[in-house]
Amino acid sequence: MKKELYKKAIAILDANFQEGGFTIPSAGLYPFQWKWDSGFIAIGFAHYDIEKAKTEMRTLLDAQWENGFIPHIVFHTENDSYFPGADFHQSELHPLSSKKYRSTGMTQPPVSGFVLQEMYRIAEDKDDMLHFIKEEIDKVFDNHVYFYKNRDPKDEGLVYIYHNWESGTDNSPVWDDIWKTMNPPEYTFVRKDTTHVDASQRPTKREYDHYLHLIDIAKEHNYDDAKIAELSPFLVQDPLFNAMLIKSNRALIELYELIGGHEDKIATLSQWQLKSIKSFNDKLFDAALGAYVHYDLRNEEPIRHITSSSFSPLFAHIPSEERAQVLVKTMMEKFGGEDKYLCASFDPTDDRFNPRKYWRGPVWINMNWMLFRGLRSNGYTDLAERIKIDSLELIQQYGFYEYFDCRRDTGDKNQTGYGGNNFSWSAALYIDMVNTD
Template identity: 40%
Template sequence: MKNPAPEITEKELNELIQSAKDVLQANWSGSFTRPSKNQYPHQWSWDSVFIAFGYTHYDKDRAEQELRHLFEGQWKNGMIPQIIFDQEHQSEKYFPGPDFWQSETSPNAPDHIKTSGICQPPIHATGVRHLIEYAPDRERAVAFASEIFPRLKAWHQYLDRERDPNNEGLVYIRHPWESGQDNSPIWDGILNRIEIEPSYIPAYSRKDINNVEPDERPSKPEYDTYVYLVNFFRERKYDEAKIRNDDCPFLVQDVLFNTLLCKANQDLAEIAEIIGENPEPFKTRADQIADKMNDKLWLDREQMYVDYDLKASKQIQARVLSGFLPIYASIPDQNRKQQIFEYLNTHCFCQMTDSCFPAPSYDRSGDDYSARTYWRGPVWINMNWLLYEGLKQYGFDDYVKQVRNSIIQLPFLSGFREYFDTNSGEGYGIENFSWTAALLLDILYREESTAIQ
């Protein structure tokens, strides 16, 4: 892979590390870290875990507080919501806000905290396991894990009970936002299938295009469907059985969500062993998820895993980066791992001989690929982090090095942006984005040497 970025000197790298810490400090609210001050002024679920990965190495108080504050918004049924709203500051800058979600209509919602009514990928146990492994004070980290363990267990039980009611082995999501990949091409067929009478779309005013160029964000028809789904949930007071049984138009067994749940169960089993709890239920669940993903979500023709549309009873054949990420949880066997790498190492996702930054979020050969539109092609640092962690286990060293370098070089070239152009390295979306800074810090702190190879 012909790296288009210049080499970084040790002095520049040290300055980059300090800049990353400055980003997190600037986004600190006093009790949690915002993804960004303007676009995302509240606390997001999986963002906070990625942010805690970075804090773990140099500010264990912040790492613990980040997760502790998130769990304060946990619902009574165990769900960790996508957003914990900071009602004292900047609530007018984000839509949909707490007044639109009306999560308080659910008897399961927390009593004194406003939240959204959906969740995000379950990477939380992995965040706690990371804290135990890398925090300077292991004894304190284990004590924190003991404190948070019942909440992690309740979160996993919610997913098993409410999102896999038939105990099939895979959980479903009910909104594109729950995947973390909001406007991915994965959802195009489903969203186009949903016919909505205009009167069923509540009046709303978008805030996201006030800070970012509209062509970088989801389209209005996409956003109309997002809002329609939120209204569908709130009309049923976020009762999972009613949502499921009232013909919810979006029910998907998502590759990334289930991959991260599999890994989280593996990590929760390790946490249980460390603190003297029974690890077996989590090991069993992780194996069940992996087996079902291999059975139902693998698409041999595409050499990757794909989502499953429960409403249409068929696989969704979208060629997205998340289709490779089951390697993060060691789900594929050796043969499939090799097939995954052979597809990943093509022009579609930045081949070793290409001049580009790995890895785009969507196949570059796709007719609707876009280098700058949200989840339809740009490089995301969190996805690269997951890819890096997965690939490095299996000896794909040259590609691993390039993914690692892109995590460092993209912020060096373009600042701590939300996402990046795979060809030029240009940054898009919001500036000073927290998980971009935090995951760069995590990579560098975990290395014996911070020299760019």
């Protein structure tokens, strides 16, 4: 069974790899290149086709803007099966946007730094991989410069996101209270996602009105970060996004040390790390909840909900040993019942929890991969193994879907996975977890 699934995972990645040197997340539903998807996909490719792994990252980084920004979607092709597309986003409004590729004007969690390090870990030919990293690493460093220069208005080492899509956790219940502060216009548009996937599994039309309005605000100001920070009703310090940045900072430090001769960059990265980790622990940890939470920078208040993002700091070694214990206790009490697979994307004990709706409760393989790695590196090997087993079991039972119901028994004999099928990062991270003892 495992051999057949492994072959299927490889077949999915190979089928989703496009002539332009990038991999689509899922045929039909997601026809372009997504930033954090590409990172996870490259990790999977590295286990059996290192050239594809390098091509995936090279293509993504080739779409970087002149100010270091890397967009969340790169529109390599013309395709009308996805909305909103390049014509709506109008990345060309920003004077420093890529002249080679059309894209969105928003980003996604900055995984590229630790992805390069993972590729080095996996690669058999270390010299060849180090040569590739030498060619590409400064682009990732420039991306981090962009974040600390343009997305940290208080100079506290925590960067903001201005759109829920930048978080990667698109329709999380975390955003519900922000939507209540907004009254966007009713947009007229044709949804494309619901032609591929049951509408009950996707964000609502009214939620999309909020999403499009935030993009329009950014477009009105030519995607100027200072104006967005001043005017956007959505301005959030996200624990997942900032944990990925901190994890990638550490990876860049270690890779630059390996390369040698980059003391200035190492010093800059180290300064960012000290400030970021301190602010992260001081500002984003909620002692009463026993977890890290999002912070609403526009309204200057924490958003007090527990999500799978709340535990992502384990992956970046942000919490102390004592605080890691608190996180694990919270995870097991809220998310870890015997009737559930770890780890739901939203607190199953909360009224807003929905086990079938995108980021409002289902299990996602990319988050489980990070939690598996984070728990393992913090010494919680048994719990890490449970997350790995749960992840593999979901895939064995339902296939390589985008996300899964966290309930072990839903009472539905026709139970299946949700979202896109033959989903690239589910396949890629399955390959990596199977190869990790």
